[in-house]
Amino acid sequence: MYWLGGLTGILFFSFVLYKYVVAPYTTRWHAYYGEIEYPAGYSIHGLDISHYQQTIDWDAVSRTKVAGEPLRFVIIKATEGDKRLDPNFNDNFYQALQYGLVRGAYHYFRPDISAQEQAEYYLRQVHLEPGDLPPVLDIEEKGTLSTAALRAAALTWLQQADAKYCVSTIIYTGYKFKVDYLSTPEFEHYPFWIAHYYVKECGYTGAWKFWQHTDCGRVDGIEGKVDLNVYNGSMYDLRKLTIPEEEFE
Numbered sequence: 650m651y652w653l654g655g656l657t658g659i660l661f662f663s664f665v666l667y668k669y670v671v672a673p674y675t676t677r678w679h680a681y682y683g684e685i686e687y688p689a690g691y692s693i694h695g696l697d698i699s700h701y702q703q704t705i706d707w708d709a710v711s712r713t714k715v716a717g718e719p720l721r722f723v724i725i726k727a728t729e730g731d732k733r734l735d736p737n738f739n740d741n742f743y744q745a746l747q748y749g750l751v752r753g754a755y756h757y758f759r760p761d762i763s764a765q766e767q768a769e770y771y772l773r774q775v776h777l778e779p780g781d782l783p784p785v786l787d788i789e790e791k792g793t794l795s796t797a798a799l800r801a802a803a804l805t806w807l808q809q810a811d812a813k814y815c816v817s818t819i820i821y822t823g824y825k826f827k828v829d830y831l832s833t834p835e836f837e838h839y840p841f842w843i844a845h846y847y848v849k850e851c852g853y854t855g856a857w858k859f860w861q862h863t864d865c866g867r868v869d870g871i872e873g874k875v876d877l878n879v880y881n882g883s884m885y886d887l888r889k890l891t892i893p894e895e896e897f898e
Contacts, residue, residue: 685877687716688849688862693880693887694718697755697861699726700737702871709870711748715877720868721884722751724785724842724859727775729757731766734774751887753782755821756806760792764802768809777814779894784810785842787821791830799830807839814892819859824852840890842878857881858890 687694694715698705713720723745726735738754745752756771758764777784786806791799803820810818817839822831824845831841832855842859845851851860859878866877880887 685863685866686849687877688851688860688879691860691879691881692718693721693882693884695720695722695724695750695859695878695880696866696868696871697724697726697876697878698741698871700735702873702875703737705741705744706870707744707748710868711750711870713869715866715868720750722753722782722878722880722887724753724755724782724878726787727754727756728767728771730759730762731770738774751780751782751891753785753819755785755787755819758786758788758790758803758806760790760794760799760802764805765809768806771806772809772813777892779892780888781892782890783814783816783819783840783892785819785821786810788831789822789826789844791826796830800833800835803831804835815895816892821859821861827853827855 696710710720710723723741725738725741725745727738727742728734742752742754754775754777756767756775758767771784775784786803788803794802807818807820819840819842820831820836821842822844824843827841827843840858841853841856842861843851843853843857844861845853846861846863848862851857851862858881860881861876861878863877865874867873868875868877
């Protein structure tokens with residue numbers, strides 16, 4: 650009886666350990682060692698990059714495939730705060746167009762800096778064209794701002810970009826950050842790009858356009874790891890999301 654009770658306890662402990670400690674992180678370790686599990690049901694794949702990817706072989710990137718599909722879009726870091734331009738932005742932005750990728754440019758939001766000044770800096774540095782994705786606001790830090798002040802600051806940036814290009818700006822954020830801070834009505838009409846790693850499905854149950862599903866991706870032409878994303882729709886839908894041919898302000 651003692652042996653049976655001990656064995657039952659060990660089995661129960663092993664089950665709990667696997668379910669709550671090991672299993673949630675198995676895909677993380679697979680990704681880390683290069684075994685990416687791509688989300689099922691999505692055919693439009695893309696990257697997001699910054700100077701951390703260093704010099705990129707765009708010819709190799711344009712020929713690589715993710716889950717058997719060619720890469721269709723790339724979203725490139727442009728600016729951060731009110732003074733920092735990504736050193737590789739201009740070259741990456743040009744090359745993405747030359748190799749036929751739908752391109753976008755994102756701004757990393759710093760909550761300790763005026764949102765108005767950050768928006769003005771982005772709009773001075775980034776010159777989007779018809780066929781490009783709308784401006785992208787990467788907001789994932791609250792800093793010392795209250796929740797109300799954070800939302801007001803985000804809206805200040807978004808409204809400046811909206812007015813410039815006459816489209817709805819894309820918001821990038823983490824799954825939990827979206828739920829906690831950006832789920833109020835004033836953000837409902839914005840297309841969302843959600844970061845949620847190492848899961849089979851994006852956990853956010855509301856509407857979203859892009860899902861950054863791993864930060865451990867590998868593609869030809871880029872040394873080291875890179876973020877991989879999927880678009881929630883068809884290629885036709887993705888092109889409809891881009892800045893139209895009509896002149897903008």
